Amino acid sequence: xxxxxxxxxxxxxxxxxxxxxxxxxxxxxxxxxxxxxxxxxxxxxxxxxxxxxxxxxxxxxxxxxxxxxxxxxxxxxxxxxxxxxxxxxxxxxxxxxxxxxxxxxxxxxxxxxxxxxxxxxxxxxxxxxxxxxxxxxxxxxxxxxxxxxxxxxxxxxxxxxxxxxxxxxxxxxxxxxxxxxxxxxxxxxxxxxxxxxxxxxxxxxxxxxxxxxxxxxxxxxxxxxxxxxxxxxxxxxxxxxxxxxxxxxxxxxxxxx
Amino acid sequence: xxxxxxxxxxxxxxxxxxxxxxxxxxxxxxxxxxxxxxxxxxxxxxxxxxxxxxxxxxxxxxxxxxxxxxxxxxxxxxxxxxxxxxxxxxxxxxxxxxxxxxxxxxxxxxxxxxxxxxxxxxxxxxxxxxxxxxxxxxxxxxxxxxxxxxxxxxxxxxxxxxxxxxxxxxxxxxxxxxxxxxxxxxxxxxxxxxxxxxxxxxxxxxxxxxxxxxxxxxxxxxxxxxxxxxxxxxxxxxxxxxxxxxxxxxxxxxxxxxxxxxxxxxxxxxxxxxxxxxxxxxxxxxxxxxxxxxxxxxxxxxxxxxxxxxxxxxxxxxxxxxxxxxxxxxxxxxxxxxxxxxxxxxxxxxxxxxxxxxxxxxxxxxxxxxxxxxxxxxxxxxxxxxxxxxxxxxxxxxxxxxxxxxxxxxxxxxxxxxxxxxxxxxxxxxxxxxxxxxxxxxxxxxxxxxxxxxxxxxxxxxxxxxxxxxxxxxxxxxxxxxxxxxxxxxxxxxxxxxxxxxxxxxxxxxxxxxxxxxxxxxxxxxxxxxxxxxxxxxxxxxxxxxxxxxxxxxxxxxxxxxxxxxxxxxxxxxxxxxxxxxxxxxxxxxxxxxxxxxxxxxxxxxxxxxxxxxxxxxxxxxxxxxxxxxxxxxxxxxxxxxxxxx
Numbered sequence: 001x002x003x004x005x006x007x008x009x010x011x012x013x014x015x016x017x018x019x020x021x022x023x024x025x026x027x028x029x030x031x032x033x034x035x036x037x038x039x040x041x042x043x044x045x046x047x048x049x050x051x052x053x054x055x056x057x058x059x060x061x062x063x064x065x066x067x068x069x070x071x072x073x074x075x076x077x078x079x080x081x082x083x084x085x086x087x088x089x090x091x092x093x094x095x096x097x098x099x100x101x102x103x104x105x106x107x108x109x110x111x112x113x114x115x116x117x118x119x120x121x122x123x124x125x126x127x128x129x130x131x132x133x134x135x136x137x138x139x140x141x142x143x144x145x146x147x148x149x150x151x152x153x154x155x156x157x158x159x160x161x162x163x164x165x166x167x168x169x170x171x172x173x174x175x176x177x178x179x180x181x182x183x184x185x186x187x188x189x190x191x192x193x194x195x196x197x198x199x200x201x202x203x204x205x206x207x208x209x210x211x212x213x214x215x216x217x218x219x220x221x222x223x224x225x226x227x228x229x230x231x232x233x234x235x236x237x238x239x240x241x242x243x244x245x246x247x248x249x250x251x252x253x254x255x256x257x
Numbered sequence: 258x259x260x261x262x263x264x265x266x267x268x269x270x271x272x273x274x275x276x277x278x279x280x281x282x283x284x285x286x287x288x289x290x291x292x293x294x295x296x297x298x299x300x301x302x303x304x305x306x307x308x309x310x311x312x313x314x315x316x317x318x319x320x321x322x323x324x325x326x327x328x329x330x331x332x333x334x335x336x337x338x339x340x341x342x343x344x345x346x347x348x349x350x351x352x353x354x355x356x357x358x359x360x361x362x363x364x365x366x367x368x369x370x371x372x373x374x375x376x377x378x379x380x381x382x383x384x385x386x387x388x389x390x391x392x393x394x395x396x397x398x399x400x401x402x403x404x405x406x407x408x409x410x411x412x413x414x415x416x417x418x419x420x421x422x423x424x425x426x427x428x429x430x431x432x433x434x435x436x437x438x439x440x441x442x443x444x445x446x447x448x449x450x451x452x453x454x455x456x457x458x459x460x461x462x463x464x465x466x467x468x469x470x471x472x473x474x475x476x477x478x479x480x481x482x483x484x485x486x487x488x489x490x491x492x493x494x495x496x497x498x499x500x501x502x503x504x505x506x507x508x509x510x511x512x513x514x515x516x517x518x519x520x521x522x523x524x525x526x527x528x529x530x531x532x533x534x535x536x537x538x539x540x541x542x543x544x545x546x547x548x549x550x551x552x553x554x555x556x557x558x559x560x561x562x563x564x565x566x567x568x569x570x571x572x573x574x575x576x577x578x579x580x581x582x583x584x585x586x587x588x589x590x591x592x593x594x595x596x597x598x599x600x601x602x603x604x605x606x607x608x609x610x611x612x613x614x615x616x617x618x619x620x621x622x623x624x625x626x627x628x629x630x631x632x633x634x635x636x637x638x639x640x641x642x643x644x645x646x647x648x649x650x651x652x653x654x655x656x657x658x659x660x661x662x663x664x665x666x667x668x669x670x671x672x673x674x675x676x677x678x679x680x681x682x683x684x685x686x687x688x689x690x691x692x693x694x695x696x697x698x699x700x701x702x703x704x705x706x707x708x709x710x711x712x713x714x715x716x717x718x719x720x721x722x723x724x725x726x727x728x729x730x731x732x733x734x735x736x737x738x739x740x741x742x743x744x745x746x747x748x749x750x751x752x753x754x755x756x757x758x759x760x761x762x763x764x765x766x767x768x769x770x771x772x773x774x775x776x777x778x779x780x781x782x783x784x785x786x787x788x789x790x791x792x793x794x795x796x797x798x799x800x801x802x803x804x805x806x807x808x809x810x811x812x813x814x815x816x817x818x819x820x821x822x823x824x825x826x827x828x829x830x831x832x833x834x835x836x837x838x839x840x841x842x843x844x845x846x847x848x849x850x851x852x853x854x855x856x857x858x859x860x861x862x863x864x865x866x867x868x869x870x871x872x873x874x875x876x877x878x879x880x881x882x883x884x885x886x887x888x889x890x891x892x893x894x895x896x897x898x899x900x901x902x903x
Binding site: 147170197 | 309312313316327328329330331332333334336337346348384386387388389390391392393395396397398399400401402403404420421423426427430433434435437438440441447449472501502503535536538539540541543544642645646648711712715759761762803805806810811813814
């Protein structure tokens with residue numbers, strides 16, 4: 001447990017990005033919260049801010065959130081320069097205020113990338129991810145056409161590695177943290193998840209080529225091995241997947257000639 | 258003998274149980290392959306049920322329009338299911354079968370579900386696992402490469418397939434990817450960030466929906482030949498629940514007010530292992546997977562009000578009350594039984610932690626027996642999540658847990674075809690009432706959502722499309738204009754209340770009424786008081802809610818206000834249902850109806866029915882009323898008996 005000066009409540013100054021809509025100009029606004037319980041989650045702290053704004057007759061801060069358990073991938077802000085904030089392997093909904101100190105100033109911004117236009121305040125449009133999945137992030141298995149589930153054994157090690165990659169929640173922190181706004185960690189996680197399994201093998205080449213083309217078409221940048229994506233990823237997805245993506249891509253382009 | 262007072266035709270086939278679904282499928286009309294592209298199906302919701310249905314229907318060749326409340330269909334609340342999915346594969350060779358899964362589900366539901374539906378669910382369970390594996394769902398495997406199973410939620414066989422603690426996530430991604438394949442190839446059209454605000458009924462048949470674009474505020478009309486509601490459960494009526502924040506009853510409720518009966522609304526599931534409430538700011542509750550009860554032991558101090566830390570309470574001063582009361586099932590008793598037992602301990606002054614509203618779930622003995630590494634491999638992610646939220650290390654001190662609202666067995670009434678009382682309106686997954694009776698077994702929600710979407714509705718929607726005359730209807734039909742007008746005036750009304758209470762604060766008050774009087778234990782006196790309190794709160798909502806912002810952009814407060822307004826109405830019929838059901842069964846525990854040992858006392862003679870409520874005064878929120886319609890339940894295979902886990 002991190003010390004909070006022996007107090008159960010702390011005072012905070014918040015610099016929050018406010019932007020009325022996609023085409024509006026945005027700016028930081030400063031708010032003060034006097035007694036934030038250290039047991040709150042970060043999003044509950046934003047709830048308290050919004051209640052305060054409502055009581056003052058002002059519009060609350062828009063932010064995406066849903067499960068508040070770190071699995072749906074809805075939430076995500078840049079907190080003091082870090083996507084999802086200071087803790088490793090933690091979405092911002094699982095970050096608790098005991099991590100902060102009395103008197104701290106917290107700057108809160110949306111995930112910024114050309115391919116993630118701001119919708120309002122801290123909410124961005126991440127539908128580019130869905131379009132990338134739609135061109136190849138699947139196994140073409142028609143409903144009803146499947147053989148018995150145990151017909152094809154999968155070595156446990158491969159299944160575990162596939163699961164590691166599959167645990168991506170599609171939040172977009174990798175893009176927000178990358179200086180090039182690349183989506184390579186996201187794309188590579190799906191390419192690895194499916195490519196490692198025998199069920200995904202028949203479409204392995206087509207998948208990687210289609211997904212990389214879609215990724216480029218959406219305006220994401222390229223990977224220059226900075227590694228910020230892995231550091232920001234709340235699910236600990238490894239950059240090793242990007243290396244695998246590059247190998248698969250080269251292999252597929254040679255084979256397709 | 259219970260007599261149906263309304264023509265509620267369940268359309269359940271007759272004949273031997275194991276052949277009913279086959280027979281029914283054979284009897285259903287088919288749509289000619291060349292005609293499928295002429296029909297449009299509107300799918301609302303993209304959780305397991307919605308995504309699997311949308312993918313399967315588009316594969317069959319229908320035009321599919323699919324609506325999703327999130328920015329991406331991958332975020333539906335199915336994603337949060339941790340534990341697993343049941344199937345009767347019997348891979349572990351421990352005696353499982355379709356018959357046994359069927360029997361366990363009927364019994365687990367306390368004999369308040371239809372046998373035919375449950376048997377079909379058990380039958381298709383195996384095909385679901387095949388389908389998911391073929392999609393690349395990375396289920397846990399053994400070293401030989403075959404699939405692993407575990408025992409879950411009180412089952413005495415190991416029939417649960419799982420993907421670490423993220424089974425719901427992986428199954429949803431499988432269905433989502435299958436759906437996105439159809440979207441990517443243009444066979445399905447995806448409308449994200451849309452909220453369904455009404456159903457359009459033309460000549461008695463559901464022919465469209467009116468949705469709000471949550472980003473632009475635009476009100477859109479969509480016409481089709483069938484409407485599928487896959488919009489989840491209504492646990493958020495309690496404000497605090499394990500449901501995600503966006504989970505709501507609005508789509509189902511608007512359908513209810515257009516004529517769809519709402520069945521067994523009082524059947525809610527309180528999950529025994531959640532992290533206790535810590536303060537007034539609490540926005541939701543977090544579930545700790547039930548799988549923890551496989552190794553954790555539940556206890557409280559024998560002495561009431563004992564404030565010593567757990568480590569200082571000697572063994573003989575601990576009451577392992579589940580093991581004591583239920584020697585054969587012990588810590589693995591079903592959810593309703595475990596939840597009530599925890600409440601009894603807290604009510605009796607034996608609760609632990611700062612609020613006294615918690616019991617211990619202790620891994621000390623399991624760690625001594627198996628070693629910390631083994632426990633870490635099984636539950637590492639759950640322990641980590643617990644520590645993040647509570648700042649306590651469960652490897653060193655016992656977890657504190659308490660029951661929380663988790664799932665709703667009730668929902669829109671559907672027949673064997675999953676069709677509601679509004680023809681052409683189908684309801685899938687948690688949004689319907691069909692398969693779990695009065696209590697759902699662990700790892701059965703994922704099974705039902707996917708069964709409905711992959712393997713039931715693709716056949717039964719076809720029968721509707723092939724069997725009914727469906728004249729061409731488009732969005733210029735006057736019915737659409739009328740419904741859109743009603744939707745707009747409701748939004749205007751919400752925005753013009755101009756009160757001073759935040760929507761959340763009113764929602765919290767509603768939740769408190771429901772938790773106190775229509776939660777884990779109910780009695781006539783409390784329920785009657787709750788009806789009055791809910792009506793008064795509903796009136797206050799429409800006078801004093803503070804809904805800021807406008808209708809023409811992203812406005813979370815407006816969205817929440819619309820949903821809370823519907824919860825305020827639903828709450829009343831939940832209470833009426835709980836009042837009507839003068840028995841205890843499953844998750845519904847009436848204090849007046851219990852044995853000397855405080856176990857539930859069911860009344861099959863008088864209450865073996867589905868309570869399907871129709872909305873009578875559908876106009877102003879102030880003068881709503883409901884009528885009870887009964888569908889008698891008959892049991893031909895599993896003879897109703899007293900559930901005993903002793």
